[in-house]
Amino acid sequence: MSPLQSLLGHFMMTPKDSIPEFYNGQTVFITGATGFMGKVLMEKLLRSCPGIRRIYILIRPKRGKNIYERLEGLLQCPLYERVKNECPNFKNKVMPILGDILQxxxxxxxxxxxxxVDxxxxxxxxxATVKFNxxxxxxxxxxxxGCQKILNLCKKMRKLQALVHISTAYANCHLDEIDEKIYDPPLDPHQLISATKWMDSEMFSLLTAKLVGCRPNTYTYTKAIAESLFMEDCGVLPIAIVRPSIVGATWKEPVAGWVDNFNGPSGLYSAIGHGLLRVMKGDRHAIADLIPCDIAVKAIIAVAWHTAVEKTSELKIYNCTSGHENKCTWGFLEKISAETMRKFPLNRLIRVPQLKFTKSSVWYYVNLVLDHTMPAYFRDSLMWITGRKPMFVKINNRIHNSAASLEYFTSNSWHFCNDNLYHLLDKLSSDDRENFNFDPSSFEWPKFAEVYALGTKQYLHKEELSDLPQARAALKRLQRVNFMANILIIIVVWRLLINRVAVARSVWQFLIGWVLKILQKIPGIAKSS
Incomplete structure (x- = not known):
């Protein structure tokens, strides 16, 4: 497009053709704003849509802090440094609403x-709860x-133009191919809601396996039912649903690699970086469908804009996934995650970062015992002897329980249709395409792995990047110790075999003789001998 065409296009656009112009004067209400994705969503709205009138966020007191103290702490995190510089008065636009989704x-x-409402x-x-189990x-x-309560509130809102529900691409993961549509739920949502009025937690726990059925966990089960509830009860509300896949750290905005919790892939990335997670059940050839948080957030903002502008009665679904257009396997992720965590090591390494995926249950449990459980007990024994509190067995169990909850997703592949997502991308203006680019193929996996490693170090573990030289030196020492320990183990095992097995003794003597013959052919060594 020529500069003249771009200029003419800009002046010919109506306010609703531009995402920032649409948000001028809008009043937004966000639930889950204190969560990982909610924080990134609010920051992007404040920074890229500076004409926004107000953002109300649902927030509850927590750990002795009232809602205003929590909001101030939220807006002080590094995520908001950029918007603080670009829009100094951004805090004036954010107002907390005291509440709790459970009440x-x-x-x-x-x-x-x-x-x-007004x-x-x-x-x-x-x-939402993002805990799988x-x-x-x-x-x-x-x-x-929670979704029913949101629907009831939105039906009273006089000026509502768009309601966007953030679901998950795995709401229907019992299927191999997942279209952008609502599927029949595992149970009628109203029957389930009615049951909550007379069934207590203990009774639900007894029925969990029966109710969840072929779904891998309670998270995907309830997310599927929530989508069906929106379809049944939305009435004439302007609703859309966005389904991100596995959400990871930010790709670029507002800072690269930002992450603030140990949920999902971030916790595993941290465990790999410390050398605490070295084996997982999974298929190295299966697709690892991760999506950077900022890409998913841009799609969510654009979906709200399009829902308001189009004014259709149809409830549209948008699968925000990377697997089809930007394919990455767990095997490739295994390779680049270990490489980048060795390139940008954490300060307190326990072992050399390394990760192996295996489909074999036998090989998995052998590695689990030899490479995780036994070293954890050994370290705890040393800590007990030196008067310190043992912790490695507990950490090891927690890490592998977390890894086990992802086993279903690392062992299978899905094909997600995302035609609606790309059709929406095509409707963006050139400026919006640059500012709100949510194309899942727009990020590079090796670079994203590096960004993730640096973000894990800097934002998750609060480590300074200036510490990298010392961390790399510590990693080299650990690699030398690891090498020497492996040699020692091989020698011990081999010597034990030699003392008990005649064939092994013969092989050992042959190898020693072969090495001596080679050494004798080397001029310097031959003369000295």
């Missing part, structure tokens, strides 16, 4: 409900009943 009417006061034009519903009753309360 009736989300615990929001009548005055605040009226405020939201002013809100765009709603992003991100609040959360207790079923709590998972229903958060992921299903």
């Amino acid at each position: 009736e009417d989300m615990g929001i006061s009548q005055s605040d409900i009226q405020l939201l 002013e809100t034009t765009v709603v992003f519903h991100s609040a 959360e207790e079923l009753k709590l998972s229903i309360d958060l992921n299903v009943l």
Whole structure:
């Protein structure tokens, strides 16, 4: 496009053709704003849509802090440094709403409900439990009943233009191919909601396996039911659902590699970096469908814009996934994650970073015992002897419980259709395409692995990048110790075999004789001998 065409296009655009122009004067309500994706969503709205009027966020007191103290702490994190420089008064646009998704009417006061009803034009519903094996009753309360409460509130909103629900691409992971549509739920959502009124947590726990059925966990089970609830109860509300796959650190915005919790891939990346996770059950040839958080957030913002502008009665689904357009296997991720964690090592290494995926249960458990359990008990024994509190067995168990919860996803592949996502991308103006580019093929896996490693070090573990030379020196020492330990183990095992097996003794004598013959052919050594 020529500069003249670009200029003419800019002046010919109506306000609704541009995402930032659409958000001018809008009042947004966000649930889950204190979560990982919610923080990135709020930052992107404040920075890239500076004309936004107000952002209300649902927040509850926690750990002795009231909602205003929590909001101030939230806005002080490194994620908001860029918007602080570009939009110094951004804090004035964010207002907390006291509430809790688990309570009736989300615990929001009548005055605040009226405020939201009168002013809100765009709603992003991100609040949910992301624990895969959360207790079923709590998972229903958060992921299903929470959606019903949002729907009830939105039906009262007089100016609502868009409601975007953040689901997951794995809501229907019992299928191999997943289209951008609502599938039949495993159970009618209203029957499940009715059951919560008379069944307690203990009874739900007893029925969990039966209810969840072929689904891998309570998270995907309740997410599928929540989608069906939106379809059944949305009425004439302007609703869209975005389904990100496995959400990882940010790719570029507002900073590369930002992550603030140990959930999902970030916790595993940390465990690999420390040398604590070295084997996982999984198929090296299966697709690792990760999506950077900032790419998913850009799609969510654009979906709200398009839902408001199009004004269709159809509930659209957007699969925000990378596997089809930007393919990466767990085997490739195994390779580049270990390489980048050795290139940008963490300060407190336990072992040399290394990861192996295997489909063999036998080989997995052999590695688990020899490479994880036994070293953990050995280290705890040393700590006990030196008067320190043992911790490695506990850490080892926690890491492998977390890794086991991902086994279903590292052992299978899915084909996600994302036509709606790409059709939406085509509707963006050239400026919006640059500022809100959510193309899943736009990031590079090796570079993303490096960004993730640096982000894990800098943001997750609060380590300075200036510490890298010392960390690399420590890694080299650990590699030498690891090499010497492996040689020692080989020698010990081999000597034990020699003392007991005649064939091994013969092989040993042959190898020694062969090495001596080679050494004698070397001029310097031959003369000295």
